[in-house]
Amino acid sequence: xxxxxxQEAKVLRVGSAIDFAPFEFxxxxxxxxxxxDMDLIRAIAKEMGSEAEIQNIGFDGLIPALQAKxxxxxxxxxxxxxxxxxxVNFSDPYYQSGLTMVxxxxxxxxxxxxxxxxxxxxxxxxxxxxxxxxxMEGVTVTELNTPADCFMELxxxxxxxxxxDRPVNDYYIKQTQAVGVKSLEDKLSAEDYGIAMAKDNADLxxxxxxxxxxxxxxxxxxxxxxxxxxx
Ligand code: GLN
Numbered sequence: 198x199x200x201x202x203x204q205e206a207k208v209l210r211v212g213s214a215i216d217f218a219p220f221e222f223x224x225x226x227x228x229x230x231x232x233x234d235m236d237l238i239r240a241i242a243k244e245m246g247s248e249a250e251i252q253n254i255g256f257d258g259l260i261p262a263l264q265a266k267x268x269x270x271x272x273x274x275x276x277x278x279x280x281x282x283x284x285v286n287f288s289d290p291y292y293q294s295g296l297t298m299v300x301x302x303x304x305x306x307x308x309x310x311x312x313x314x315x316x317x318x319x320x321x322x323x324x325x326x327x328x329x330x331x332x333m334e335g336v337t338v339t340e341l342n343t344p345a346d347c348f349m350e351l352x353x354x355x356x357x358x359x360x361x362d363r364p365v366n367d368y369y370i371k372q373t374q375a376v377g378v379k380s381l382e383d384k385l386s387a388e389d390y391g392i393a394m395a396k397d398n399a400d401l402x403x404x405x406x407x408x409x410x411x412x413x414x415x416x417x418x419x420x421x422x423x424x425x426x427x428x
Contacts, residue, residue, distance in 0.1 A: 209242040211249050212268035214256035216343040219368045219425045220274040223253075233425040234272045237291065238392070240417055244408035255342060257323030260284055263395055270405065271393040274362060276325045281393070286402045289409060290389035291418075296326055297363040298381045299370070301351060307358055309383040319347035319356040325388060326360040344369070352377055360385070364426070 213221045213234060220234040229235075230251050242249035254262050259271045263285060276294065277287045300307050307316060314335040320326040322340040330338050339356055341347050347359040348369060359366075366380045392409075394401045412418040 207247045209238075209245065209247045209249050209270060210268045211238050211242075211251045212254045212259050212262050212271050213238075213251055213273045214259060214343075215251075215253040216345055217274050217362075217365055218372070219364065221272075233292070233421060234274065236421045236424065237412075237418070238270070238272045240412055240421065241392075241405060241408040244411055245404050256321060260393070263393060266395065269394065269398070269401060274365070274390055275393055276388040277391040278325065278388075284396070285393040286396055286399065287391035287393055288402065288405045290391055291409060292364075292390040294388045294390055295363045296329060296360055296385040296388070297366050298383065299348065299351065299359045299361065299366050299378050300357065300381060301354075302377055302379050304357065304379075308381065310385050313358060313360075316358060317356040318358045318360055319350045320360050321347060324361075325386070326362070329385060330360050348378070362388075 213230070215221045215223055215230050219232050221230055221232040223230050230253070235251065238251070239249045252268060256273060259273055259275070260281065262268050263271055271285070274294070275281070277290060298307065298310065306312060313330070313333060317337045317339065318330050319339045319341055320330050321344055322342060327338070327340055330336055339350060341350060344359070344361050344365055347361065350356050351359050363384060370378065370380045392405055394405065
């Protein structure tokens with residue numbers, strides 16, 4: 198009935214692939230998901246008078262989950278692109294990203310993206326990195342479930358490079374103090390992250406955009422940004 202509908206409206210069902218630090222991750226022994234996206238979507242939900250209920254879903258399962266109405270929004274470092282925009286509505290951009298490479302510290306042959314030819318590369322399945330690398334001639338691509346799996350494969354010498362989102366690569370290098378790996382300067386493409394909603398939910402898209410705008414105006418967005426990316 199109406200009461201139930203009101204109750205449900207107070208919960209914003211969020212899907213995210215919780216393996217993308219510093220955007221979404223879970224530290225050992227920690228109950229709550231944390232990261233830039235997690236703080237941002239909680240603040241957006243609060244602004245909308247609801248509460249974010251976050252579900253951990255594999256990255257390539259996020260859009261299907263949205264289409265099946267199992268979740269209301271996706272926030273998962275998801276790049277806005279035409280292919281996805283045919284299936285979902287995106288919010289205004291909330292973070293400027295791009296792709297870079299991580300290689301082993303002793304790597305001499307790979308210095309830029311054009312050097313990938315003739316090499317093995319790991320990427321996360323269903324991502325813009327995967328699309329990009331699969332289009333490159335002469336590159337052997339291994340698609341794995343998470344960036345963490347990709348970095349492990351690199352260290353195990355199963356591949357020569359990982360292509361992945363720049364801020365995630367930078368954070369990984371910083372966290373591991375660059376033991377055995379380094380990230381390269383060469384940047385491929387500029388990408389904007391967006392929050393995704395179902396195609397038939399223009400109302401929610403407007404609410405999310407309004408909340409995002411408000412958080413940018415009242416300084417809350419900057420606070421969250423500084424927390425995760427400040428120097
Ligand atoms: N930004 C990339 C994409 O949208 C990767 C996102 C992710 O792995 N969470 O494909």
